[in-house]
Structure formats: structure tokens, C-alpha cells
Amino acid sequence: MASEDPLDLFLVRNSAYFFGQSCEKAIVAPDKVQFLVDHILCASRELPLTREDSQYWPETQYYNVVKYLHGQGSLELVSDNPKKYSNKGVIEKFGLRGDSDQYSVVTPRQKIVERYEFKDLLTDAYPGSILNIMGSSYIVKEIKFDSKEILLSDLPPNLNGSYTLPVVKSGISNLREESQHKAAKIPTFSGELTVNNSLEEYIMVKPGGKKTQFTLTQKIDPYRLTTIGMWLDFPEDIYGVLHAIEHLIRVVLPWMVMCERGDLGSLIEGNRIYVYDNHTGGIGLVESALPMVNELLQRCYEVVISCRCENGCPSCIHIPQCSTRNEKLDKRGALTLLAGILGHKAEAVNAGPPVAFKTRTELKLAARHIEKQWNDK
Incomplete structure (x- = not known):
């Protein structure tokens, strides 16, 4: 069943692309040492490792x-004949829900209703942020870092209908280039990098659109993610254009490497778009996409050219993961730049295949009006 996701709607409009594909290519690499380290540590906690485990x-x-x-020092020798190795307790570093510490969300009635990773504190559960949980609205009162608790207060009546937006500052450091994909139509590199996210301010948006910016009342340490990524150097550094292309990459790439959109992160600096595995140490997703950069850009072009909207919509370049709520997006500029890179003629934005309705919502609303016309006859 297709949703209103940009990729779903692209496939509905271009069914031959979907049905003409071979079976999905899952990214599975159990023999990579970076994954074996985690697997063997977990296995050694259940039973000591022996020679038979090598199979x-x-x-x-x-x-x-x-x-x-x-x-x-992560494994200790517990038997010399035969040799057996056991875990020394580092298994606590591994969690099913993520890589970082878990913080419990506590209501004024002392009930735990949710858990967040540390990295989520900067985007969702910072002091002053509004949270909607299980049908109730709260405001974050305080974060207790020692006990890893997020304390909530009931949302004051005068803030009903309001929401908050974090002003996250992001940057890349410790960039270490490992390879370059010379076959790409634009310079493309891959390697290790560190993503640095910090939060000092947030915006409160009240009903009607009035925005007020606040400074955090409690300091939160920056979140640093060292991972594997690739970066694409475009010939222009117009932010709105690259912002739209960044969104298109976030839409298309998860389908090409079979992952959730949240498994990938992205960032723009100057004329460069970074795309990285949103997991500590990387999990092989972006690395596998490096030989497919030309195909990736082609798919991005097809998504944007096939949508008949004028300035961008949820069917093409709007994504829910955007930290700036899809502001400053230049769809026409993105189309022109991608067409130039790929050697296509820069067609009009609405030159895609004829489609009566862009979304299911439009289709249902139109059907509602038709039903009224039938009933009036």
C-alpha cells in the first residue's frame, strides 16, 4: 500500500521502475571486523569462546x-587448556534501542512513559521542549543526568496547541578521506568523520504562528557521532538548492540500500553534502552506496521531475526529518543543477507524466466533491 511518502508516490507514478527491478539487495556483511567485534563480545557473554566457535x-x-x-582487555582468558575466553562485562555498552545511554521520561505522577537516547535530548527532550505522549501534553522541566531521568511538568493551559523547535548547530570534524569514486559525475569521497551536534537555543511556536526564541535553562553536552560517510562536492553552494538535493538523497538512498530513513544522516557545509551512517562506527550502508552515486543522482532527478508541484511538497522534497521544517528549499534550482550534472535537458518542473492527483488526500477530497455533485442531481 502506497503512502504519501515521496518515494512511494514516485513508484506509483513510475510503476515500470519498481516492477522492472531484480530482488532487493540487502546490505549484509557479517564478516566485516567492525561488526564481528560487537557480535563476538555479545556471544562471549553468554558462553566462553572456544575453538569450536570459529565455525x-x-x-x-x-x-x-x-x-x-x-x-x-575486553576478553579474558578463563581456561588455558583448552583456551576459553569470556567477556569482562563490557556487554552493558550494547543496547537494543541504540548506542547511547537511555533516559527515562518521568511524568509529574512519577510514571515512566518513554525512554530517549542521549542524542535525542538535543532534538526532542531538551528543557523547555513540549512533548505529546499517550494523548497528554507535557513540558520538559529538567534533565537529571546522574539518574538519567527527564522530568516533565503538565503543559500550562496558555501553551495548548504550541510546539517547540530545537536550534541545533551541526558540523563535521576529524574528516579522514579513505577513497574517491572517480566514476561519479561529481567529486565523491568516503571515509571516517565525526558529526558534532550542539543545542543552546530553541523556538516556541504558538497557535497562529508567533515564534519566540529561548536560551536553554540547562546545559546539554554536545553529541558527537564518529561514523562512516561519503561527501559529494557540487559545483554550486546555493543553500536552498543543495538543501533540496539533500532531502532527495534522504528519500532515495534508503530504498537503494534497504534501510530506514533514520539509519542515515546528512549535513550541508558550503558546496558539500555529507551523507553518513547514523550509527556509531558505521554499519556499511553508505559505503555500499558509493559505487551507485550516478544512479542515486539519477533517481533523485526522476523523483523531482515527476512531481507536478511548483515549489516542493511532501511528494518530492519535503521530509519529516528536516530540522528546519522544510524551509529554504529551492526545487527549481535543484532540478536545474541535477539536470546539468546528469546531462539532461532542464525541463519544466511539472513536465512529469500526467497525474490527476499528487496525493491520496487530494484524490479523496476530489471524490468527496464528486459525491456531492451526484447527490445534488
Whole structure:
């Protein structure tokens, strides 16, 4: 069933592209050492590792990883004949819901209603932010970092219908280039990078659109994510144009590498768009996309050219993950730039295949009016 997601609507308008594809290509790389480190640590906590365990992983990598973890102090030798290695307690670093610490959300009635990772404090649960949980609205009163608790207060009546927006400052550091994809139509690189996110201010938006900016009443340490990513250098540094292309990449790439949109992150600096695995150390998603950069840009072009809106909509360049609520997006500029890179003729924005309605909502509203006309006859 298609939703109003940009990619879903693109596939509805271009069904041949969907049905003409081979089976999905899942990104599975169990033999990569960066993944074996986690897997072997978890396995060693259940039972000590023995020689027989080498059958479950590539033998050479298995012994190398065990030797490495033992040298790092994460595994200890508990038996010398035969050799057995056991976990030294670092398993607590692994969580099913993410890589960072979990913070409990506590209501004024002392009930835990939700849990957030530390990185989510900067975007969702910072002091002063409004949270809607289980049909009730709250405002974050305080974060207790020692006990990892987010304390809530009931939302005052004068703030009903209001919402908050974080003013997150992001940047890239510790960039280490590992490879360049020379076949791409624009310079494309990949390697390690660190994403730095910090929050000092937020915006309160009241009903009617009135915005007021506030400074955080409580300091939150910056969140730093060291991961694997790629960066694309475009010939122009017009923010609105690159912002739209960044959104298109966030729409298309998850389908090409089979992941959730939240598994990827992105950032613009100057004329460069960074795309990275939104997981500590990377999980191989962006690396697998490096040889497909030309196809990625082509798919981005097809999504934007096939949407008949004029300035951008949820069917093409608007995404819910945008921290600026889809402001400063230049759809026409993105179309022109992508057409130039790919060698296409810069067609009109609405030159896609004829479509009566862009979204299911429009279709249903039109049907409602038709029904009224029938009833009036």
C-alpha cells in the first residue's frame, strides 16, 4: 500500500521502475571486523569462546578479533587448556534501542512513559521542549543526568496547541578521506568523520504562528557521532538548492540500500553534502552506496521531475526529518543543477507524466466533491 511518502508516490507514478527491478539487495556483511567485534563480545557473554566457535565466522577474522579483544582487555582468558575466553562485562555498552545511554521520561505522577537516547535530548527532550505522549501534553522541566531521568511538568493551559523547535548547530570534524569514486559525475569521497551536534537555543511556536526564541535553562553536552560517510562536492553552494538535493538523497538512498530513513544522516557545509551512517562506527550502508552515486543522482532527478508541484511538497522534497521544517528549499534550482550534472535537458518542473492527483488526500477530497455533485442531481 502506497503512502504519501515521496518515494512511494514516485513508484506509483513510475510503476515500470519498481516492477522492472531484480530482488532487493540487502546490505549484509557479517564478516566485516567492525561488526564481528560487537557480535563476538555479545556471544562471549553468554558462553566462553572456544575453538569450536570459529565455525560460525570466517576463521581468520574470528581468531584475529579474539586476539584483538583480548589485547584490549575486553576478553579474558578463563581456561588455558583448552583456551576459553569470556567477556569482562563490557556487554552493558550494547543496547537494543541504540548506542547511547537511555533516559527515562518521568511524568509529574512519577510514571515512566518513554525512554530517549542521549542524542535525542538535543532534538526532542531538551528543557523547555513540549512533548505529546499517550494523548497528554507535557513540558520538559529538567534533565537529571546522574539518574538519567527527564522530568516533565503538565503543559500550562496558555501553551495548548504550541510546539517547540530545537536550534541545533551541526558540523563535521576529524574528516579522514579513505577513497574517491572517480566514476561519479561529481567529486565523491568516503571515509571516517565525526558529526558534532550542539543545542543552546530553541523556538516556541504558538497557535497562529508567533515564534519566540529561548536560551536553554540547562546545559546539554554536545553529541558527537564518529561514523562512516561519503561527501559529494557540487559545483554550486546555493543553500536552498543543495538543501533540496539533500532531502532527495534522504528519500532515495534508503530504498537503494534497504534501510530506514533514520539509519542515515546528512549535513550541508558550503558546496558539500555529507551523507553518513547514523550509527556509531558505521554499519556499511553508505559505503555500499558509493559505487551507485550516478544512479542515486539519477533517481533523485526522476523523483523531482515527476512531481507536478511548483515549489516542493511532501511528494518530492519535503521530509519529516528536516530540522528546519522544510524551509529554504529551492526545487527549481535543484532540478536545474541535477539536470546539468546528469546531462539532461532542464525541463519544466511539472513536465512529469500526467497525474490527476499528487496525493491520496487530494484524490479523496476530489471524490468527496464528486459525491456531492451526484447527490445534488
